Amino acid sequence: MQELKERIRREGKVLPGNIVKVDGFLNHRVDCQFMGRIADEFAKQFDVSNIDIVLTAEASGIALAAICALKYGVPMIFAKKAKSDNIEGGLYQSEIYSYTYKKKVTQLLSKEWLPAGSRVLILDDFMANGEAVRGLCDLVQQAGAELVGVGIAVEKGFQGGGDRLRAMNVNYHALAVIDRADETGIYFREDA
């Protein structure tokens, strides 16, 4: 998505450790009009008239996922983060490793709100190692729901999460894939 790549190039900050910060429009201050255009772009990649729910992960994916769900006319559900020893009833749980917080995190989802057979589109703002999405796919599977696809706004292509999904033949689309980010700039996969 050209507009997304341009904004990442213009506004993204590269921090040590290959971190690309785009918190001025994507995951802290959120440009909601722009999220609406991203939602339209996902609607070209996925058959959004054939989904029952949008699933994302707490917290930064919620804004984008909510706006997408509004546009597609379906509800949105987000997996909640919990400490890994927090066991409650009535919940699907997946264990993931958070590279941001450098610890194990449990994703929780009420069984009640994801009935078996639901057609689920997973959406998130960012993917690096893909742990959050791996956990979400696991929740979909536990629920006996159907994974229609996975859409990511910004993929850090050099950290493996996206390539793993591609290899698994998941219906996966990222709107911008960053292949390299250093002091010389931010480079997208299509530039290679």
Added chain:
Amino acid sequence: MQELKERIRREGKVLPGNIVKVDGFLNHRVDCQFMGRIADEFAKQFDVSNIDIVLTAEASGIALAAICALKYGVPMIFAKKAKSDNIEGGLYQSEIYSYTYKKKVTQLLSKEWLPAGSRVLILDDFMANGEAVRGLCDLVQQAGAELVGVGIAVEKGFQGGGDRLRAMNVNYHALAVIDRADETGIYFREDA
């Protein structure tokens, strides 16, 4: 807001400790179409053509705030939760007490994304003791921004947060005020 009160009555679950759970449409599985109608309702209470940004708190307020911001044509920013000893640079910080997690929580907001003079509408899905909103108001003040108003979808009127804002002459509106919730049912302030 009649539709909101009806859904709380129909779908809300009262748990021990005066907890009212509406996670089937508001803060876990989110009915985004309904959030759009809540956004329209807030637009009757506040002059949304005269705001620069919508501010909310991580995590459950984000979906509603994003949809409101989309409708009002402004960006949305959410204060991030951090452990209370997590001090970083370039951030406004407020200390609040989380009754949910029974511990002190720090709200963080990048100085960069809330310029002095910004006209801010604070929106959140739920208010009980009002600690989250108190922290958000504090961030607005630290930034030298202007608080246009505070809008809450569901207020638990018996826990004091809303009444404190009313006493402070904040431009405050809640779309449903629960005055009592027990095994006999959920009662709204207008019913009293």
